[in-house]
Amino acid sequence: MIIDELEKKLRPPELDLKPYPPKVITLASGEQMVVREAKREEIGVLLGTIHPLMGVAKDYYDIVASRIYAELLGWYRYRVANEFVLVGTIDGVICGLVNSRLVDKDTGMSLHTTAIKRGLRVGAQLFAAKMEHHIEILSQKEVHIVAESPIGFKRWMIEYDLENREDQYPGLRHELGGVPTYTLTTELYNAVREQKVTGTRPVDAALLATADKLKMPEEYPQIPGYKRGK
Amino acid sequence: MREVAIVGIGHTVFGNLSEFDLVDVMGFASCNALQDAGILKERDLIEQVFVANVGGGIINHQTGIASSLVSRIGLEPAMAELVENGPASGSSAIKVGYTAIASGMVDVVMVTGGELMRAVTGWKGTDFVAMLSHPEAEYNYGLTLPAFAGMFTRLYMEKYGLTERDLALVAVKDHENGSRNPFAHVEIPCTLEAIHEGENAHVVNPYVAEPIRIYGTCPVSDGAATVILCAVDSPKMKHFTKKEPVMIRGIGAATDTHCVHNRKDPLELTAVKLSSEKAFEMAGLTPEEISFAELHDAFVILEFAISEEVGFFERGKSKEAVKEGVTKIDGRLPLNTSGGLKSKGHPLGATGVSQVFELVKQLRGEAEEGRRVKDPKHGMAVNFGGFGNNVVTTICSKK
Numbered sequence: 001m002i003i004d005e006l007e008k009k010l011r012p013p014e015l016d017l018k019p020y021p022p023k024v025i026t027l028a029s030g031e032q033m034v035v036r037e038a039k040r041e042e043i044g045v046l047l048g049t050i051h052p053l054m055g056v057a058k059d060y061y062d063i064v065a066s067r068i069y070a071e072l073l074g075w076y077r078y079r080v081a082n083e084f085v086l087v088g089t090i091d092g093v094i095c096g097l098v099n100s101r102l103v104d105k106d107t108g109m110s111l112h113t114t115a116i117k118r119g120l121r122v123g124a125q126l127f128a129a130k131m132e133h134h135i136e137i138l139s140q141k142e143v144h145i146v147a148e149s150p151i152g153f154k155r156w157m158i159e160y161d162l163e164n165r166e167d168q169y170p171g172l173r174h175e176l177g178g179v180p181t182y183t184l185t186t187e188l189y190n191a192v193r194e195q196k197v198t199g200t201r202p203v204d205a206a207l208l209a210t211a212d213k214l215k216m217p218e219e220y221p222q223i224p225g226y227k228r229g230k
Numbered sequence: 231m232r233e234v235a236i237v238g239i240g241h242t243v244f245g246n247l248s249e250f251d252l253v254d255v256m257g258f259a260s261c262n263a264l265q266d267a268g269i270l271k272e273r274d275l276i277e278q279v280f281v282a283n284v285g286g287g288i289i290n291h292q293t294g295i296a297s298s299l300v301s302r303i304g305l306e307p308a309m310a311e312l313v314e315n316g317p318a319s320g321s322s323a324i325k326v327g328y329t330a331i332a333s334g335m336v337d338v339v340m341v342t343g344g345e346l347m348r349a350v351t352g353w354k355g356t357d358f359v360a361m362l363s364h365p366e367a368e369y370n371y372g373l374t375l376p377a378f379a380g381m382f383t384r385l386y387m388e389k390y391g392l393t394e395r396d397l398a399l400v401a402v403k404d405h406e407n408g409s410r411n412p413f414a415h416v417e418i419p420c421t422l423e424a425i426h427e428g429e430n431a432h433v434v435n436p437y438v439a440e441p442i443r444i445y446g447t448c449p450v451s452d453g454a455a456t457v458i459l460c461a462v463d464s465p466k467m468k469h470f471t472k473k474e475p476v477m478i479r480g481i482g483a484a485t486d487t488h489c490v491h492n493r494k495d496p497l498e499l500t501a502v503k504l505s506s507e508k509a510f511e512m513a514g515l516t517p518e519e520i521s522f523a524e525l526h527d528a529f530v531i532l533e534f535a536i537s538e539e540v541g542f543f544e545r546g547k548s549k550e551a552v553k554e555g556v557t558k559i560d561g562r563l564p565l566n567t568s569g570g571l572k573s574k575g576h577p578l579g580a581t582g583v584s585q586v587f588e589l590v591k592q593l594r595g596e597a598e599e600g601r602r603v604k605d606p607k608h609g610m611a612v613n614f615g616g617f618g619n620n621v622v623t624t625i626c627s628k629k
Contacts, residue, residue: 120418197433
């Protein structure tokens, strides 16, 4: 009992988050990527998907994967407040993952975006879905964002024309630290929404069913020669 | 003039190779070609090296690249020089190599083209390429190559009724070929539904310079390619028995006004027309006799325009050929069998050499299953420099 009491003290207070309605995006390859919210009980598959990337230095996958790994664990074990995780799946196989959290009712804190399948703008679509969740579904006013890789900087800071808030440091600082904090406001989101956010809802039941049971990728383009289980 | 054969070819994968040094990347392709030619151990047969590169000094902070390459792969005391001719550098280097042999000065030449463009950010890369435009009349006004291609595409669409769907058809065809090319940067096929017709197409395939979308332009790539040339009448030819030699039958080059606005009709690519006419004349061939071609589709509109300028199709009619599947791998005239610049990638200095690499691969019958041209006799490569102000055409044939 005393452990339960202590555990209660360790857990952060949580806001009640509206669920993200699943959608499907047809990628350039013709493959259909279902984007849906991940569930806590899927933690094993999520961690197993991320783990191999922790040793990939190229394009900063190592930093991003290691931090996501920790953030996912924090989410699973109730050590991060108000976190949500969205996954992109093709035939049930995870092709990318994003996570984020709410600081309070109005402010979001974007955590990470990782694309496992490359060359199809999977990361860009998932990041857009994450922003869609913050601004449209959860009705937040702004989201703080940092980039850890040049690709991220180009995709978020440049393409979304994010507001540079580094002049507000140290009053405002992104939880990941290190790099200057940029912010997506509702106004900026609305300005790029047509070009950045897409997807079809509702998702056909049979297609959605393919994403019911998440599968870890067998291979990673980032790790030549990698084959799961070998 | 002496006859010149291609006796060895090499290629690196195109893509993001920024963890490597520029000269190492060129060295990989060069050693690959020495091995293909069967002279890795007898590499002192190489008398002259020509290197094609554009941005070494500007974006990689490296000069003296030809001398560096020779030293890196142990080819001293071979002569070594750099050839810089913008995006047509690769074919220009082959042309210079051809001339060195044809003149009788040397017997064996190695030509390596390479570029590391992803060492810098995308916008710096775009700016670096834009430096080839006129500094006062074009560059200073913010004109970039995608901007030129966008305007060219718009004008072509208005004049000939080309549609965005036609542009997407070429991208689909190129990616189909590129998906079977292990050296291609974007080795992924795409579908017409996904990049043009579908509900999500406008986001999956956004504009980069309207009406050009992402799938209408090439990726920014690193990579290198090499060809080894030898005089057919040289006694040194006896060392090259590993593979069937492929003949360089014709090479032509031509220039046009530096400023695009000085051209009578900006849709007329005069340098393409003239360079191909020269190459055809030298080869003693006509456009109808070409089995397949690699055309410089840095933007897919150029595949349409170049295919018309070289005489494959009437002006404004190439779109019909595309719709009928004439340019597909199993069509009458397969174009960009490698995936083209669109899918394979476009590391500036490497591109022209890579195009000729593809001609040799097809003529040897070594192209991968699914993108192999049936019984090819003559292949043609058009390497397009600037915005059409310096163009080199090469025709290769089976021996």
